[in-house]
Amino acid sequence: MNRRNMVYEGKAKILYEGPEPGTLIQYFKDDATAFNKKKTGTLSGKGVINNHISEHIFKALTDIGIPNHFIERMSMREQLIKAVEIIPVEVIVRNIAAGTLSKRLGIEEGTPLPRPLVEYCFKSDELDDPLIAEDHILTFGWANDWELEDMTHLALRVNDFLSGMFAGIGIKLVDFKLEFGRLYEGEEVITLLADEISPDGCRLWDMETGEKMDKDRFRRDLGGEMEAYAEVARRLGILPSADVKDLSSHRKG
Ligand code: TYD
Secondary structure, three states: OOOOOEEEEOOOEEEEEOOOOOEEEEEEOOEEEEOOOOEEEEOOOHHHHHHHHHHHHHHHHHHOOOOEOEEEEOOOOEEEEEOOEEEEEEEEEEEEOOHHHHHHHOOOOOOEEEEEEEEEEEOOOOOOOOEEOHHHHHHOOOOOHHHHHHHHHHHHHHHHHHHHHHHOOOEEEEEEEEEEEEEEEOOEEEEEEEOOOOOOOEEEEEOOOOOEOOOHHHHOOOOOHHHHHHHHHHHOOOOOOOOHHHHOOOOOO
């Protein structure tokens, strides 16, 4: 791993130069952060599980025609992706009230929403990813109108697909965050789904017990984070022998 040139280090992932121009390697760390790095920790094996869950989901999204950056998984912690210019907007889709929506508007956590709610945040650590309106995105040129339309439309398709996929394995998809990028292809600019989709950026509740199976276990000091992530992977049919203790041994390449 150390031979590769690092391009960027984020909270949960590192990006390295890829083997071909226009590619990057996305490396999944075990680091966990919440509340914009005010809470930090290490969850042994998280990177391995998230790499596999994200691979599974991006492949399924490719199969239903959602354009995205995923090329292939390379190792337990690495995947090859297309290099894109990240659009500095986080797109959140919600099906059930939770988290900041509940706090902000006083809606009890767990209240089903009558329709999926799409929210946007400006990607800025210094500003704590503030909630913004569509008009901010256009006014400040973070995305143009067709990119905004693409992001919203794709986010709702991803929501429909993932809601059904998780329902099939006894899990409610409460909410999730997506990131998008631009791919320049000749004259064309294509909007691609980027980043990762894993229990780090989703709220997942067990349908029977209501148990949280996502990063809220870490945010709220509930414990059992890795058992919950591994259970999501197990129900998806990946990492069938996901023994959390074994996963932590897959370090640095
Ligand atoms: P939200 O309730 O707005 O924030 P928080 O996670 O701080 O309570 O989050 C909605 C969903 O989007 C939730 O599943 C977490 C995810 N999310 C991220 O993964 N990263 C982010 O920066 C934000 C704002 C949300």
